[in-house]
Amino acid sequence: MTHEPHGQFLPPDYSKGDESTVGGYAAVHARPVALEGRDGMSYSLEILADTTGERTPTQRFGAYLLFVRWSRTGAQRAEGHVESEFLAWGATEEAATRSLGAMKLEAARQVLDALIRARDGETTRRWLDVLPDEGGG
Numbered sequence: 001m002t003h004e005p006h007g008q009f010l011p012p013d014y015s016k017g018d019e020s021t022v023g024g025y026a027a028v029h030a031r032p033v034a035l036e037g038r039d040g041m042s043y044s045l046e047i048l049a050d051t052t053g054e055r056t057p058t059q060r061f062g063a064y065l066l067f068v069r070w071s072r073t074g075a076q077r078a079e080g081h082v083e084s085e086f087l088a089w090g091a092t093e094e095a096a097t098r099s100l101g102a103m104k105l106e107a108a109r110q111v112l113d114a115l116i117r118a119r120d121g122e123t124t125r126r127w128l129d130v131l132p133d134e135g136g137g
Helices: 024-031 095-099 107-121
Strands: 033-036 042-051 061-068 078-083 088-090
Touching: 024 033, 024 042, 024 088, 024 095, 024 107, 033 107, 042 095, 042 107, 061 107, 078 107, 088 095
Parallel strands: none
Antiparallel strands: 033 042, 042 061, 061 078, 061 088
């Protein structure tokens, strides 16, 4: 019986893409992009696509970014998410996701921060701000 290793480190394979883009990073590192949002929380980033309802052949599918927010304390688990509107389009799901995959990581971070700002307003709360103080408050 063989056992599969858990959490195996795979070295980056730079022949698979440009790690400064969303799709390239995921291909090079064989894992989703991880970002810190303006709220101080950790987010994983995935590109998803869906039908748009458009009848034009080049815009039948739209791709968008899904940011999964991870817990800061306790067991590592997903605590919520935010998602963008369609940011790229294509005749196929693959074409739309490939197009959005070319987005630079910094642009994806700006999308995340705008979504957090829209959700929370202009106030920025870092994760330390939400922990109880030592006096039990």
